[in-house]
Amino acid sequence: MRDIRNIKALGAAALAWALLIAASPGPSTGEQVADLLDANKPIEAFSLAQTKANEGDAEGQFALGWFYDNGEHMTADKAKAAGLYRKCADAGLSQCQWRLGVMLDTGEGVAEDPAAALALISKAAAQNNPQAQMSLAVMHANGRGTPVDYAKAMESYQAAAKAGQPHAFFGIGLLYLEGQGVAKDGETAAAWFSVANLLGDAQGKATSERLLAGQKNDVLDRVAAKANAIYAEYIGPLARPAPAAAPPAPKAP
Numbered sequence: 001m002r003d004i005r006n007i008k009a010l011g012a013a014a015l016a017w018a019l020l021i022a023a024s025p026g027p028s029t030g031e032q033v034a035d036l037l038d039a040n041k042p043i044e045a046f047s048l049a050q051t052k053a054n055e056g057d058a059e060g061q062f063a064l065g066w067f068y069d070n071g072e073h074m075t076a077d078k079a080k081a082a083g084l085y086r087k088c089a090d091a092g093l094s095q096c097q098w099r100l101g102v103m104l105d106t107g108e109g110v111a112e113d114p115a116a117a118l119a120l121i122s123k124a125a126a127q128n129n130p131q132a133q134m135s136l137a138v139m140h141a142n143g144r145g146t147p148v149d150y151a152k153a154m155e156s157y158q159a160a161a162k163a164g165q166p167h168a169f170f171g172i173g174l175l176y177l178e179g180q181g182v183a184k185d186g187e188t189a190a191a192w193f194s195v196a197n198l199l200g201d202a203q204g205k206a207t208s209e210r211l212l213a214g215q216k217n218d219v220l221d222r223v224a225a226k227a228n229a230i231y232a233e234y235i236g237p238l239a240r241p242a243p244a245a246a247p248p249a250p251k252a253p
Helices: 018-022 029-038 042-054 058-070 078-090 094-106 114-126 130-142 150-162 166-178 186-198 202-212 217-234
Strands: none
Touching (some): 042 058, 058 078, 078 094, 130 166, 150 217, 166 186, 202 217
């Protein structure tokens, strides 16, 4: 039986607008800003974002909003960030819709408005934005801006998990652990938490370690098998050990 600790792990995207620039056919504004940051040129990156945003470039508005939102190389200003995100959200950029939706849900820089947050995040999720799919799942699971709907939460968690979002695996694990919309199943929950752990999710790590501590080998084997199957379905083929070399043929006497 392959142990869950041997499942191949994947890294996470580094920059907030990685999804935005991934589909760009050429050097988009977001890509140029990211390149300048990678080259340790934050002043030039901010200047480019500001120039493009003032020209009405939606990606420039997102990048400039990101600077104000995160306080990168400057004092954070959530209200300015929200204003910039609203402009590029109106232009249809899913990253802007998602981030502004989160700010509306939590009241960061804007008045808290879960219903408006749900509408924006739903638009972003419909564009297959995995961060938005993750946020939408949480809103359905917790009844933020909408009645609790565990089936919709599961659907959105699964979509985000297929896109490789580590915390989506944790979210599905919670549904199984609590029996929310599915039959309560601690072993299946532990398997989902284990995959979240292997993908770098801190809550997945803490919860899987807690649930598996002191368990007998047969339980660990079942959880490992389920975790391997989940990983293979949602992330990709498992790493396989290289076959052992064949022993040399005996020499003729």
